Amino acid sequence: MIYLPQITRRILTGSITIILAACVSYWVLSLITPSHTATLSLGQYLNNLLHADFGRSQFYNLPNLHVILEKLPATFELVIITSLIVALFALPLGLYSAIAPRQKLARGIMAFSLLGISLPVFLTGSLMVYLFAVELNWLPAFGRGDLVWFGSWSSGLFTVSGWQHMVMPATALSLTLLPLFLRLIRAELIQVMHSNPVRLAQAMGIAPWRIWLRYGLRNATLPMITMASLQFGTLMAYTLVVETLFQWPGVGSLFMQGIIRGDGTLIAAYLVLVSIMFLLFNSLTDLAYGLFNPHLAPGPQPTQKTQQHPL
Amino acid sequence: MTSPLLQVTDLHVNFISRWPNEPNIDVLRGVCFELYRGERVALVGESGAGKSLLATSIIQLFDSSARIRQGQVTFEGKQLTQLKPKQLRQIRGRRIGMVFQDPMTNLNPSLTLEQQLLECILSHRSISRAEARLVALHKLRQVHIPAPEARLQQYPHQLSAGQRQRATIAMALALEPALIIADEPTSALDVTMQAEVMSLLTHLCHNNGVALLLITHDLSLVAHASDRCLIMYAGKIVEQGPTSVLINDAQHPYTQGLIKALPQMSSPGQPLFQIPGQMPVAQELGNHCAFATRCEFAHDKCWQQTPTMPTGNGHRASCHLLTPAPARAER
Amino acid sequence: MNAAKYHGHHVWRRFRRQQLWRQLKANKTAFVSAIVLLSLGILALLTPWISPFDPTNMQQQNIMDAELPPFWQQGHDHRFLLGTDGLGRDLLSSILYGLKNSLWIGFWAVLLQFTLGTSLGLCAGYFGGWAERLIMSLADFQLTFSSLMLAILTLAITRAAMGAHDYHMWSPWLLVLVLGLADWPQYARTLRASVLAEKHKDYIAAAHVLGYRSKHIMVFHILPNTLSPLLVIATLQIAHVILAEAALSFLDIGMPYANPSLGGLMGAGFEYMFSGIWWIALLPGLALLTLLLSINLVADWLRDALDPKNLGHRP
Numbered sequence: 040m041i042y043l044p045q046i047t048r049r050i051l052t053g054s055i056t057i058i059l060a061a062c063v064s065y066w067v068l069s070l071i072t073p074s075h076t077a078t079l080s081l082g083q084y085l086n087n088l089l090h091a092d093f094g095r096s097q098f099y100n101l102p103n104l105h106v107i108l109e110k111l112p113a114t115f116e117l118v119i120i121t122s123l124i125v126a127l128f129a130l131p132l133g134l135y136s137a138i139a140p141r142q143k144l145a146r147g148i149m150a151f152s153l154l155g156i157s158l159p160v161f162l163t164g165s166l167m168v169y170l171f172a173v174e175l176n177w178l179p180a181f182g183r184g185d186l187v188w189f190g191s192w193s194s195g196l197f198t199v200s201g202w203q204h205m206v207m208p209a210t211a212l213s214l215t216l217l218p219l220f221l222r223l224i225r226a227e228l229i230q231v232m233h234s235n236p237v238r239l240a241q242a243m244g245i246a247p248w249r250i251w252l253r254y255g256l257r258n259a260t261l262p263m264i265t266m267a268s269l270q271f272g273t274l275m276a277y278t279l280v281v282e283t284l285f286q287w288p289g290v291g292s293l294f295m296q297g298i299i300r301g302d303g304t305l306i307a308a309y310l311v312l313v314s315i316m317f318l319l320f321n322s323l324t325d326l327a328y329g330l331f332n333p334h335l336a337p338g339p340q341p342t343q344k345t346q347q348h349p350l
Numbered sequence: 351m352t353s354p355l356l357q358v359t360d361l362h363v364n365f366i367s368r369w370p371n372e373p374n375i376d377v378l379r380g381v382c383f384e385l386y387r388g389e390r391v392a393l394v395g396e397s398g399a400g401k402s403l404l405a406t407s408i409i410q411l412f413d414s415s416a417r418i419r420q421g422q423v424t425f426e427g428k429q430l431t432q433l434k435p436k437q438l439r440q441i442r443g444r445r446i447g448m449v450f451q452d453p454m455t456n457l458n459p460s461l462t463l464e465q466q467l468l469e470c471i472l473s474h475r476s477i478s479r480a481e482a483r484l485v486a487l488h489k490l491r492q493v494h495i496p497a498p499e500a501r502l503q504q505y506p507h508q509l510s511a512g513q514r515q516r517a518t519i520a521m522a523l524a525l526e527p528a529l530i531i532a533d534e535p536t537s538a539l540d541v542t543m544q545a546e547v548m549s550l551l552t553h554l555c556h557n558n559g560v561a562l563l564l565i566t567h568d569l570s571l572v573a574h575a576s577d578r579c580l581i582m583y584a585g586k587i588v589e590q591g592p593t594s595v596l597i598n599d600a601q602h603p604y605t606q607g608l609i610k611a612l613p614q615m616s617s618p619g620q621p622l623f624q625i626p627g628q629m630p631v632a633q634e635l636g637n638h639c640a641f642a643t644r645c646e647f648a649h650d651k652c653w654q655q656t657p658t659m660p661t662g663n664g665h666r667a668s669c670h671l672l673t674p675a676p677a678r679a680e681r
Numbered sequence: 682m683n684a685a686k687y688h689g690h691h692v693w694r695r696f697r698r699q700q701l702w703r704q705l706k707a708n709k710t711a712f713v714s715a716i717v718l719l720s721l722g723i724l725a726l727l728t729p730w731i732s733p734f735d736p737t738n739m740q741q742q743n744i745m746d747a748e749l750p751p752f753w754q755q756g757h758d759h760r761f762l763l764g765t766d767g768l769g770r771d772l773l774s775s776i777l778y779g780l781k782n783s784l785w786i787g788f789w790a791v792l793l794q795f796t797l798g799t800s801l802g803l804c805a806g807y808f809g810g811w812a813e814r815l816i817m818s819l820a821d822f823q824l825t826f827s828s829l830m831l832a833i834l835t836l837a838i839t840r841a842a843m844g845a846h847d848y849h850m851w852s853p854w855l856l857v858l859v860l861g862l863a864d865w866p867q868y869a870r871t872l873r874a875s876v877l878a879e880k881h882k883d884y885i886a887a888a889h890v891l892g893y894r895s896k897h898i899m900v901f902h903i904l905p906n907t908l909s910p911l912l913v914i915a916t917l918q919i920a921h922v923i924l925a926e927a928a929l930s931f932l933d934i935g936m937p938y939a940n941p942s943l944g945g946l947m948g949a950g951f952e953y954m955f956s957g958i959w960w961i962a963l964l965p966g967l968a969l970l971t972l973l974l975s976i977n978l979v980a981d982w983l984r985d986a987l988d989p990k991n992l993g994h995r996p
Contacts, residue, residue: 070842157973161931162966236458243470244443272827298837
């Protein structure tokens with residue numbers, strides 16, 4: 040159930056955040072390219088934003104919105120594939136290590152997850168590049184490969200070369216999230232299996248696999264959503280690093296190039312768009328939360344204990 | 351004499367210690383009792399006596415570290431301790447139902463009543479969903495839950511505590527088991543609800559011929575709710591017999607103390623009676639009577655030898671004070 | 682003040698009662714990690730004396746010594762055990778200095794976070810009202826954006842505004858400042874939750890009745906009971922900050938090239954991998970991994986050891 044007061048409050052705080060972000064980006068613009076803000080006041084800047092005018096990139100000599108939107112598909116696809124990989128592996132592996140915690144494989148999975156938390160993404164990336172690109176020459180190290188265009192959306196998912204280029208960045212990125220979700224799922228499942236409703240279900244003679252699915256996974260969904268929303272920012276940061284490392288032409292590497300070139304308007308536009316993205320993602324998780332939790336107001340509550348590390 | 355529905359013989363249950371050098375101490379130290387078809391038996395004891403452990407041991411619903419070291423549990427002629435997990439699962443719910451203590455936490459908060467009831471029913475009977483739904487409705491009506499069709503669609507948090515406990519009773523009765531084990535079913539309810547739910551449970555069991563093993567720490571509940579009573583202390587049954595006989599003529603000093611401690615038994619203006627001391631923990635027990643530390647009648651023999659429960663069918667207690675006089679055999 | 686001495690003694694006694702040392706010895710993984718961590722720390726401290734070269738000293742660098750491999754490969758120079766980088770700097774020395782810098786930044790940034798986070802968390806939890814709302818909204822906001830992202834954005838923009846040269850002059854301090862400010866919310870949240878839980882307990886009411894001042898109660902009564910999870914967070918955060926600094930240096934918005942950092946070495950050495958010169962990028966990575974892994978393992982163990990359920994338990 041979605042409550043109207045919550046929605047209006049969310050829209051209000053969202054708008055305030057975006058306006059704040061816009062002001063900050065204006066201030067950033069004044070720091071990097073003061074010449075620009077000499078002729079552009081804050082009011083005009085905000086007005087432009089309302090009309091979807093994000094300024095013009097000094098380097099590309101094109102509208103910033105255009106430049107950013109062109110690079111967006113790359114980042115988007117990378118993030119989607121990464122999420123799929125994480126979901127594909129974290130669920131079964133987490134489930135297995137919760138059901139049979141003493142098995143060698145389960146222990147290996149936990150040890151691997153401990154290692155994974157300590158592995159920086161750029162180390163994984165560098166190792167993979169060295170091993171698979173330089174030494175073995177199996178996979179390409181840079182770029183997105185051959186792309187297919189659907190209108191203005193460029194996709195690398197429909198070509199073999201596109202997938203080849205996707206493998207290493209997506210794997211490196213997913214290895215940052217996989218250990219966290221694996222541990223979270225395992226911890227939640229173990230906790231649920233000791234809870235009272237499960238005891239009652241067992242007393243009722245319901246089959247174990249049903250209990251694992253019905254009670255276990257179902258009750259683990261909420262913490263997973265909370266975790267996903269918490270990790271989104273970190274994922275964005277790591278995506279930026281991966282894009283730089285693999286020269287993946289996404290918005291992250293666009294931002295870094297803008298920094299090096301001192302392209303003030305691009306940086307300012309990027310800030311505003313990133314804020315909008317964050318807000319959208321937060322609203323999505325709120326919605327998902329409300330769907331899965333029938334008696335809580337939408338949105339993870341501030342006192343959720345899962346906001347600590349799930350280790 | 352018909353054979354008992356449930357027979358527990360010399361049951362020893364211990365917990366596996368986390369630390370390798372610590373021995374595993376028995377928490378249940380040789381429990382023996384029988385329960386007959388349609389009977390309502392109360393199991394009374396303080397917290398820590400092992401009542402809940404006994405209940406979960408019967409259907410072997412253990413936490414990870416408890417296990418049956420020795421002894422047998424026979425139900426409807428089958429040795430439950432020898433069964434494979436799959437066979438055990440067929441008995442749980444279908445032949446033995448359980449009602450747990452806390453209605454707030456026992457129902458799955460993210461499933462509706464309908465989902466939980468139907469899942470339970472359909473796990474054991476291959477009937478259609480619609481039929482199962484009718485069964486569920488019928489049971490909800492039996493436990494006097496108003497507007498059951500509407501209630502089915504609701505989540506547990508939308509019901510009051512009393513209604514939740516009734517719903518749990520409905521779930522336990524849904525498959526028409528031969529025995530229901532109720533572990534302190536009313537302790538988490540307020541006083542007004544307690545009497546109602548208790549009487550509902552006992553009447554339903556009586557009317558449907560379902561045996562009831564009622565676990566409680568409250569002796570005053572027992573008088574109206576049970577035919578026979580088992581008194582448990584420190585992992586053993588110390589006295590058992592028909593409830594009326596036991597209450598009027600308790601043999602074991604512990605039972606006598608329990609009865610004296612009931613508020614109804616004291617006169618106004620007098621301080622309430624308390625059994626001095628505390629029940630010993632499992633590690634402190636040895637080859638002596640567990641109650642000796644608190645018993646006003648304790649003598650040398652009590653410290654040298656563990657008393658045994660006399661065999662027989664009637665009212666009996668395990669206390670050294672009672673031997674030379676044998677147990678009365680009456681039913 | 683006598684009360685302070687009494688409470689300090691009390692906290693220390695309780696700390697010892699947890700028998701941390703025995704628990705550490707019992708858990709082999711944690712013990713080994715602790716030893717490794719301690720060794721790395723000592724190495725870092727002694728770096729100025731034990732390092733064969735000084736990588737910050739341009740005089741010691743000779744471009745003719747560039748790109749030499751480590752000692753187990755052909756073509757190595759016995760002076761440079763782990764080889765040299767693109768400028769002719771000894772890699773072993775660079776790694777040692779990088780370790781030192783990482784730990785230095787980690788320490789100071791976590792100290793800043795901890796102080797800021799606990800003070801704000803205590804105030805929010807104890808005083809409530811608008812202070813709590815303000816502090817918690819700010820914490821929520823920061824947590825949404827994630828500390829690493831905020832750090833990247835802030836530092837990248839600072840670099841763009843200051844220009845590369847000026848930026849690298851200030852970057853170690855900026856790193857400590859930004860990383861310290863970025864992660865205080867975690868402490869504040871946890872502490873606020875604990876304070877709220879403890880505030881209503883009877884021993885605090887007793888303290889009020891006895892006439893203690895609020896600040897005194899906060900620091901000497903509530904804080905000691907809520908310290909354990911904060912210590913665990915602090916330990917984990919050291920690893921987190923070191924990782925963040927390495928990532929930032931990798932992106933060239935962290936430590937300057939002249940003052941080596943493990944991440945910076947990896948960033949600079951990345952292209953050399955394509956010519957087969959793998960050691961510049963991967964050996965510092967190995968050092969970083971060892972450091973992070975040992976910190977995480979010790980933090981993991983610390984969390985279990987400080988669990989109040991383990992108080993007074995025999996090992």
